[in-house]
Amino acid sequence: MQLQRIKHGTPSGKVIEALEEDGAVIVEDALGRDQLDLLEREISQRLVQTPNCEGRFHGYATKRIGGMIGKSEVCRQMALDRTVLDIMDHFLLPNCARYQINLTQLIAIGPGEQRQITHADDPLFPFDNPYEIMINVMWAVDDFTKENGGTHLAPGSHKWPRDRQPEDDEIVQAEMPKGSYVVWLGSLRHGGGANDTGSWRRGIVMSYCLGWLRQSENQYLAIPVETVRTFPERLQELVGYRVHEPNLGMVDGEDPLHWIRDGVKPEFPAFKDHLPEEMNDLLRQYYEGR
Numbered sequence: 001m002q003l004q005r006i007k008h009g010t011p012s013g014k015v016i017e018a019l020e021e022d023g024a025v026i027v028e029d030a031l032g033r034d035q036l037d038l039l040e041r042e043i044s045q046r047l048v049q050t051p052n053c054e055g056r057f058h059g060y061a062t063k064r065i066g067g068m069i070g071k072s073e074v075c076r077q078m079a080l081d082r083t084v085l086d087i088m089d090h091f092l093l094p095n096c097a098r099y100q101i102n103l104t105q106l107i108a109i110g111p112g113e114q115r116q117i118t119h120a121d122d123p124l125f126p127f128d129n130p131y132e133i134m135i136n137v138m139w140a141v142d143d144f145t146k147e148n149g150g151t152h153l154a155p156g157s158h159k160w161p162r163d164r165q166p167e168d169d170e171i172v173q174a175e176m177p178k179g180s181y182v183v184w185l186g187s188l189r190h191g192g193g194a195n196d197t198g199s200w201r202r203g204i205v206m207s208y209c210l211g212w213l214r215q216s217e218n219q220y221l222a223i224p225v226e227t228v229r230t231f232p233e234r235l236q237e238l239v240g241y242r243v244h245e246p247n248l249g250m251v252d253g254e255d256p257l258h259w260i261r262d263g264v265k266p267e268f269p270a271f272k273d274h275l276p277e278e279m280n281d282l283l284r285q286y287y288e289g290r
């Protein structure tokens with residue numbers, strides 16, 4: 001059993017097909033040398049200053065840094081990767097007006113870290129979801145190997161009953177060169193690997209979820225608003241500065257995108273409707289038909 005491996009730049013349909021089948025897929029060589037060099041400069045000092053995590057789930061010999069999209073230009077580029085967005089369009093867009101960033105997190109698994117418990121990520125949202133509600137993309141900053149903690153994944157487990165846990169022979173590890181990424185669906189069983197080497201295994205998770213869910217990481221505090229103002233509009237929207245129709249995420253009845261764009265929040269704005277077209281049509285019929 002192996003994960004399918006696809007070269008970056010291959011039409012997204014192939015990647016989506018593999019994800020439908022296995023629930024996880026590796027996309028190879030998505031970052032160029034210059035991006036990897038810049039990323040190294042953006043993260044190395046931060047990692048030195050960051051203490052180890054303190055929790056059984058997050059690890060004790062692991063370091064994590066949140067809000068990466070506000071801290072790294074390369075992460076902003078990763079967030080907008082065309083293949084990644086095609087994947088999210090396919091799996092998430094049928095069930096929301098727009099999807100959003102759930103969290104962006106650097107995960108550095110340190111020497112001696114033990115294997116993380118095998119889990120699915122989507123029980124974060126406590127309801128019986130009949131479709132995928134979140135998807136994670138793990139970008140390799142170092143080569144991922146079996147020895148240094150390459151992510152464990154159980155291909156096909158997105159189709160299993162919820163209470164079925166994988167046996168060891170149903171699990172594969174994401175082995176991939178740095179600059180590649182592995183995508184897994186929110187329902188897929190997986191976990192961080194044990195690190196039996198003397199060096200860190202650094203990866204960056206870019207997580208996306210339906211636009212009407214609460215984000216795991218509070219994007220409005222994780223990223224300084226002055227930094228958000230420098231983002232392209234698509235990225236401002238992705239981190240959450242956009243109304244999800246109908247009427248979720250408004251500020252004084254305004255779409256936050258206007259406030260971010262114009263730089264000032266009006267003192268006395270007119271409170272507006274933010275509705276999908278079908279609802280507007282229904283309202284029009286109701287009020288005009290009376």
Ligand SMILES: O=C(O)CCC(=O)C(=O)O
Nearest residue numbers: 107150151190191192193
């Ligand atoms: O670091 C990894 O490879 C996976 C981590 C993970 O699945 C998690 O923390 O939820």
Ligand SMILES: [Fe+2]
Nearest residue numbers: 120121190191
């Ligand atoms: Fe996870």
